[in-house]
Amino acid sequence: MYLRVKRLIDMVVSLLAIIVLFPVFFLLIVAIKLDSKGPILFKQKRVGIHKTHFNILKFRTMKIDTPKDKPTHLLENPEQWITKVGKILRKTSLDELPQVINILRGEMSIIGPRPALWNQYDLIAERDKYGANDVPVGLTGLAQINGRDELPIEEKAKMDGLYAKNICLTIDIKCFFLTITSIIRSKGVVEGGTGNIKVKSEETIRK
Numbered sequence: 001m002y003l004r005v006k007r008l009i010d011m012v013v014s015l016l017a018i019i020v021l022f023p024v025f026f027l028l029i030v031a032i033k034l035d036s037k038g039p040i041l042f043k044q045k046r047v048g049i050h051k052t053h054f055n056i057l058k059f060r061t062m063k064i065d066t067p068k069d070k071p072t073h074l075l076e077n078p079e080q081w082i083t084k085v086g087k088i089l090r091k092t093s094l095d096e097l098p099q100v101i102n103i104l105r106g107e108m109s110i111i112g113p114r115p116a117l118w119n120q121y122d123l124i125a126e127r128d129k130y131g132a133n134d135v136p137v138g139l140t141g142l143a144q145i146n147g148r149d150e151l152p153i154e155e156k157a158k159m160d161g162l163y164a165k166n167i168c169l170t171i172d173i174k175c176f177f178l179t180i181t182s183i184i185r186s187k188g189v190v191e192g193g194t195g196n197i198k199v200k201s202e203e204t205i206r207k
Helices: 002-020 022-035 084-092 099-105 121-130 153-166 169-185 201-206
Strands: 041-047 053-059 109-111 138-140
Touching: 002 022, 002 099, 002 109, 002 169, 022 053, 022 084, 053 099, 099 138, 109 169, 121 153, 138 169, 153 169
Parallel strands: 109 138
Antiparallel strands: 041 053
């Protein structure tokens, strides 16, 4: 039942976000075009609910000759591929804004496990253990408010599984507002690698 309500919330919020944030979109588009050659948007094949594939949308933050379909943490010296404007977009998570279109289309939700790259087989396999591949993927989620890039694959999957097991409006609201706090503090943003911090997953629900 909640998944139907969740979808309705996603549609309303994403549509409002597109309208309200239009001036921000325009400014970012101009900045990206002035900074480097290439398209404004970056499309990448990702894994959605039930391991279906879709193209996630982001503002382009990397140079056009960056190796494709490779996670940032697997690139050699990832900083060399990121544009000047891209560094700002990634640090503030503004590069993720175009995903409101993915949400409006029904390919993503506002809250849920972050969609894995189609070839991130280790993360996909870990999520299978916890049923995390069977809920809508999201713009942000439990893993993003509890470490983000600093979390190793196993911990991310556990967090995603915890969300799948306890999915409800209360947790979605919590994730939404704590994500805003994390963005303001640039918490958990680590270019070039998944981290090694560990979180006691069950405690994240009780807090």
